[in-house]
Amino acid sequence: MDARAVRTAVAWLAEGRRVAAATLVEVVGSAPFELGATLLVAEGGAIEGSVTGGCVEGALVEEARAVLDGGDGDGARARVVTYGISDEQAVGVGLACGGTVRVLVGELDEAAPLEAVADALEDGVPAALALLLDGPQAGARLAVVGQDDVVGGFGVTALLDHGVARDARGFLDEGRSGLRGYGAAGETLGSALRVAIHSHATPPSMVLFGATDYAAALARAAGLIGYRVTIVDARSAFAAGPRFTQHAEVVVAWPGEHLPRTRLGPRDAVLVLTHDPKFDEPALLSSLQTGAGYIGALGSRRTAAARAQRLRDLGVTDAELARISAPCGLDVGARTPEETAVAVLGEILALRAGRAGGRLAEASGPIHPREQAPARR
Structure with a gap:
């Protein structure tokens, strides 16, 4: 059950209302929403949430109302209903996104x-x-x-x-x-x-080294997709601007001071944006000591090659260098800080999903691949 549905359900139950929930529990193929998306129907007619963005909601509301009216008499607390894409059913429920969804419908009594x-x-x-x-x-x-x-x-x-x-x-x-x-x-x-x-x-964490135009653009865009952003810069005069503080936590510190006290995991990212060796290299050395799933650095190919050689001279191995995306970002022709933010976040999302990051129109296979579900009885 998604966060908004949880809060709504708790509020409705606290008011003494009976509530039925339709929760997306399995997707085969493509569907608009992730597992856990929930449609709530309260006694009295209130409706909140969505499971497929409108494709099957009408049918699910009727299922939920049937639950509140006494169900189908089989004695089960809840049941899984399936909506697919084929032939007449696709037209009937409007599931045009190309997938099959299974939704558990039942009353919330706990x-x-x-x-x-x-x-x-x-x-x-x-x-x-x-x-x-x-x-x-x-x-x-x-x-x-x-x-x-x-x-x-x-x-x-x-x-x-x-x-x-x-x-x-x-x-x-x-x-x-x-x-x-x-x-x-x-x-x-x-x-x-x-x-x-x-x-x-x-939320996953993103640490941006360097209070620059690129950091401001990245902080704003990364926040929109759920990252908790921190901008780190040793120069307090640069870091104090509202374009940074509005979208991120700002820490005045040297790279080697901040990362050792920060726990980063596979969902987290570090970006080095300063183009200054006295900041870049300590930041990258410290980043390699963390479990961050993505480490990136801006710069031209010549800058990236020179920086890599300096890191080798400091004892960084080729395997460690392979963890650093430099120059970072997808090749989309980005020039401005805002365009660069899109390119960098696109690369992060692609790597996180195990995708190549190319054009969907030129690719094949499912757009949203799913984990293999456990075998059905």
Whole structure:
């Protein structure tokens, strides 16, 4: 369940309203939204959220209202409904994006896991919400907050709750969501019970060295796609401008002072933007000591080659140099700081997704490749 849906559901439940949720739990092919996208329907007619951006929402509202009116009489708490793209069904529901979606529809009758995730989001603490898709307890939820707290449970076995909590923590560390399969009693190996795990990880970090025009443009654009941006510059007069402070945290420090006290992981990025060896090289040396998933440096090819040789002279290996994207960015003909920001963020997104970054019109295969789902029963 996405963040906005969590907060809305908690508010509606606190008002004493019955609420049904339709949550996107699996995608085959392409679909507009990510796993966890949720449509909420409250008793009385209020509707909030979306699962496919309008393709199947009308049908899902009817499914949700049927749940609130008493369901279909089969005794299940919730059920998975499937909408595909083929022939008459594609025309009927309007799923024109080329994929098949599976959505779990059921009433929200356990507030505690949702409240735990809502509180975590408010406090900036990572949290995951796991949703059981199969069996008599389908629709049950379990929340994992941070690395310690587990709220709620599936009511199947303690083994299942334990395994899902462990896997949810792993998903949080990687900042991803997806499906996992378990045995009928909760064994790690199996597919009798499917669980959708939706992560609300803390935002990835981007550290920009150098209070420059390029840093201002990158900070503004990176914030729009979810990065928490820090601009680092030892020159306080340069760093104090509102074009930096409006979109990023600004730290006045030398590169070697800031990064050793900063924890960076695979989702995080470091950009070196100063074109000055006395800043660039300490920043890159410090960056290589972190777990940052992306390290980039601006400059011409001649600048990049000279900088690489100086780093080799300082003991940097070829394997370490391969971690540095220099010159950074996709080859889109960027010239201005704003265009360069687009090129750099495009490269970061492409590498993060394992894509080449070329033109979609000249590529083949799915636009949004998905993880292999656990086998269905």
